[in-house]
């Protein structure tokens with residue numbers, strides 16, 4: 488197969504499809520490219536880019552050729568401006584080594600201990616909710632998941648004021664990162680643009696907190712059961728060495744960034760979808776009520792809440808927070824679906840586009856958790872569903888995230904019902920992750936004590 492045979496927009500002579508990207512925005516552009524077929528191509532200035540929107544092609548690119556592709560150096564350089572050399576921004580042998588060191592922090596046994604923290608903070612949040620109140624679910628989920636990732640990373644070593652400092656800095660990073668990545672040619676980090684300076688300031692704000700905690704923890708040598716202890720204790724099998732303070736700092740900031748907004752977006756979109764589908768909401772609540780019988784949810788309950796999991800999976804299909812993976816550049820010629828992709832070209836995968844491909848997802852805009860029944864899941868190609876990516880860079884927090892989303896959703900739905908505020912406009916906001924543009928205001932309705940947790944209702 489030659490390049491000419493692949494479909495795709497022609498674009499302009501000089502810029503290729505740059506103008507289309509500006510016109511449609513990142514998410515719209517993937518939809519536009521995918522409208523040409525399951526394997527399409529376009530030009531970005533002098534570079535040829537491929538969009539692989541077929542599960543076999545995704546498997547070939549990310550799994551079969553896992554050792555022959557790298558994340559795009561431009562994306563990594565931008566991320567490294569505030570993440571240093573953490574998992575999201577490093578590559579090659581460095582990445583493999585670092586991934587082995589971070590992995591134990593996500594070991595199943597370790598993650599189990601985080602479940603109680605997740606439920607406790609959700610219940611504390613619900614104590615502040617009131618029947619009939621109007622609430623921005625988006626904001627509530629951001630705050631909740633940030634508190635959870637902070638507590639699971641640092642346990643009790645961080646004050647409320649420091650949580651606010653970190654959370655403001657993360658927000659600034661998000662806004663300014665988007666500004667820089669939308670520049671046709673991002674200016675180097677030493678150019679004192681407003682966005683570069685804001686990024687640097689935000690990184691310093693986070694560093695202040697993170698470095699203090701690392702210093703104190705190293706000095707005490709205590710294992711406090713959190714992610715940070717695990718990172719500090721982790722030893723490389725090969726050379727018997729652990730991570731330096733700088734490496735721990737980079738991984739901590741990476742986990743902060745990667746570990747809260749994605750889950751918050753999932754729960755916000757899930758709330759929106761549930762507000763539009765009363766029959767799904769009722770079925771979910773019936774499952775939660777029957778299994779929990781009025782008590783707090785535990786990790787052991789999750790396997791008895793399959794419908795809750797199906798609802799979350801379907802949300803992640805329709806609104807995958809990581810709507811596009813970083814472009815992959817081959818280190819040598821590779822073949823994907825019969826097409827040679829060279830080291831001077833880039834291959835893109837968009838979970839959003841793949842999850843809306845009607846060939847694999849009939850009526851893709853319809854919210855239907857049944858798509859994730861065991862039977863339907865078995866019948867589908869594994870790589871038609873990739874909210875957490877695939878291959879060597881698959882999300883390291885995927886089990887953590889699924890557990891968190893299920894525990895939080897079950898707890899919220901156990902106690903509250905909600906309707907969408909009729910004045911609420913619901914629109915995408917595709918920044919680093921896929922959020923909502925104008926928040927998500929809902930009216931809360933506390934469920935009757937007979938239906939909800941008796942322990943909770945009495946407290």
Ligand code: HEM
Nearest residue numbers: 574745746749750809812813874875876880882883884888
């Ligand atoms: C619903 C929630 C989440 C979604 C949808 C999600 C999605 C993803 C995706 C798609 C990637 C791969 C990106 C690529 O290949 O270019 C990724 C990587 C990553 N995620 Fe997540 N994520 C979620 C939650 C989390 C959580 C809770 C954590 C940590 C606490 C986390 C930590 C990471 C890290 C460190 C990486 C980089 C892995 C590597 O390159 O080795 N994520 N995530």
